[in-house]
Amino acid sequence: MEEILRTLEQQFAITHQNKMRDDLLFVDVKKDQIISLLTYLKDYAGFTHLAFLQAVDRIEDKKFQLTYMLYSFQLKTNLGIRVFIDREKAEMISIDKLWAHAWQYQRELKEMFGIDFPGSPRVDESFVLESWEEMPPMKRDFDTLEYSIKTYYQRPGRSTNDPKKYMKKKLYNNFAKSPDTGRKND
Amino acid sequence: MDKKDMKNIEKEMKLANEGLSEKERTLFSDARPTPVRPLNKYVEKFLNWARAESLWILGYGTGCGAIELRPLMTSRYDMFRYGIAPRPSPRQSSVFIIGGYASLKTIKRIVRSYEQMQGPKFVIALGSCTINGGMYYDSYYTINRINYYIPVDIYVAGCMPRPESLIAGFNKLKENIKAGKCDGMNKYAKNFDWYKANQKKIIKDWNMPDYNW
Numbered sequence: 549m550e551e552i553l554r555t556l557e558q559q560f561a562i563t564h565q566n567k568m569r570d571d572l573l574f575v576d577v578k579k580d581q582i583i584s585l586l587t588y589l590k591d592y593a594g595f596t597h598l599a600f601l602q603a604v605d606r607i608e609d610k611k612f613q614l615t616y617m618l619y620s621f622q623l624k625t626n627l628g629i630r631v632f633i634d635r636e637k638a639e640m641i642s643i644d645k646l647w648a649h650a651w652q653y654q655r656e657l658k659e660m661f662g663i664d665f666p667g668s669p670r671v672d673e674s675f676v677l678e679s680w681e682e683m684p685p686m687k688r689d690f691d692t693l694e695y696s697i698k699t700y701y702q703r704p705g706r707s708t709n710d711p712k713k714y715m716k717k718k719l720y721n722n723f724a725k726s727p728d729t730g731r732k733n734d
Numbered sequence: 735m736d737k738k739d740m741k742n743i744e745k746e747m748k749l750a751n752e753g754l755s756e757k758e759r760t761l762f763s764d765a766r767p768t769p770v771r772p773l774n775k776y777v778e779k780f781l782n783w784a785r786a787e788s789l790w791i792l793g794y795g796t797g798c799g800a801i802e803l804r805p806l807m808t809s810r811y812d813m814f815r816y817g818i819a820p821r822p823s824p825r826q827s828s829v830f831i832i833g834g835y836a837s838l839k840t841i842k843r844i845v846r847s848y849e850q851m852q853g854p855k856f857v858i859a860l861g862s863c864t865i866n867g868g869m870y871y872d873s874y875y876t877i878n879r880i881n882y883y884i885p886v887d888i889y890v891a892g893c894m895p896r897p898e899s900l901i902a903g904f905n906k907l908k909e910n911i912k913a914g915k916c917d918g919m920n921k922y923a924k925n926f927d928w929y930k931a932n933q934k935k936i937i938k939d940w941n942m943p944d945y946n947w
């Protein structure tokens with residue numbers, strides 16, 4: 549693993565590394581190197597399995613973070629490749645030539661986050677949403693509560709209990725008073 | 735009123751079936767549902783008793799609450815002793831259990847299955863999600879109040895309700911049927927335009943006939 553990391557550092561512009569566990573680490577890479585990096589990892593380093601491809605909306609930095617999670621059966625190690633792409637013109641290189649099943653992830657990302665993958669098969673078809681006309685719903689500037697109130701009829705009289713306070717009021721009052729626990733009501 | 739007027743009114747009463755293509759339109763009925771008037775008091779009472787004692791439920795689990803139907807069917811809770819049996823097809827069933835949250839995609843199928851069921855038909859809505867959205871009240875894709883889209887006879891509250899409460903719900907439904915209080919089907923027929931408007935407000939790609947039977 550050390551060796552692979554060294555190669556990655558030497559050959560690709562890796563901006564950041566983060567080791568979470570012995571078998572889980574993340575590296576950040578520039579957008580234009582992703583294909584060469586993934587090809588290297590897949591064909592030479594034994595990371596043959598693409599476990600998932602997902603996105604996080606980093607709205608504060610005006611970026612989408614894409615994570616390509618790879619797994620190596622020889623090293624029994626997960627390696628996450630993170631790429632930050634521009635949020636406004638969200639576009640990414642399609643990797644369906646490397647892993648054929650990636651088109652499904654990319655189609656979902658297109659629908660949920662609006663990230664385009666030019667050339668990916670069937671990327672414009674809807675994935676789970678039917679007849680969706682708003683902006684992609686997983687973007688964090690989409691206000692789901694407001695949309696829900698506007699679209700689906702709310703039943704009035706809904707109330708919320710803070711579970712902690714509620715349980716305290718319900719249970720721990722008696723619990724604290726009982727002599728054999730010796731506990732104060734906290 | 736002369737004949738021409740009658741014809742015009744009849745034409746207006748027909749459903750437009752705008753979601754279908756020209757060719758498909760000829761294949762589907764364009765009649766509206768009509769309310770059914772109850773029969774003679776004693777006959778109706780007997781029929782209601784018979785209806786209440788053989789509830790056949792449509793095996794269509796729409797949300798997480800549907801998982802509670804399995805223990806209900808098997809020997810632990812054994813719903814067969816109440817005369818309740820699951821059926822595979824909407825044509826054969828008389829009770830529709832909405833098993834929890836309904837997403838936009840599901841509500842389309844729910845409406846379609848509900849309309850395909852033959853009357854008299856009853857709806858049990860399971861779980862808080864069907865009542866006010868439950869914990870999905872702020873979700874972008876789940877509806878909040880099921881009774882805006884199809885009429886509901888009994889709500890069973892809880893997240894999720896255990897089979898015991900479902901049985902209680904069934905017993906309450908039986909009571910109501912015997913008392914002649916469950917005429918959701920007539921309610922649906924009478925307020926058909928209102929229900930349709932609500933359904934079409936959220937289902938934007940309406941590509942099925944307006945009344946599916």
Ligand code: SF4
Nearest residue numbers: 834835861863893894
């Ligand atoms: S009420 Fe609870 S159990 Fe039932 S569908 Fe909603 S979230 Fe699931």
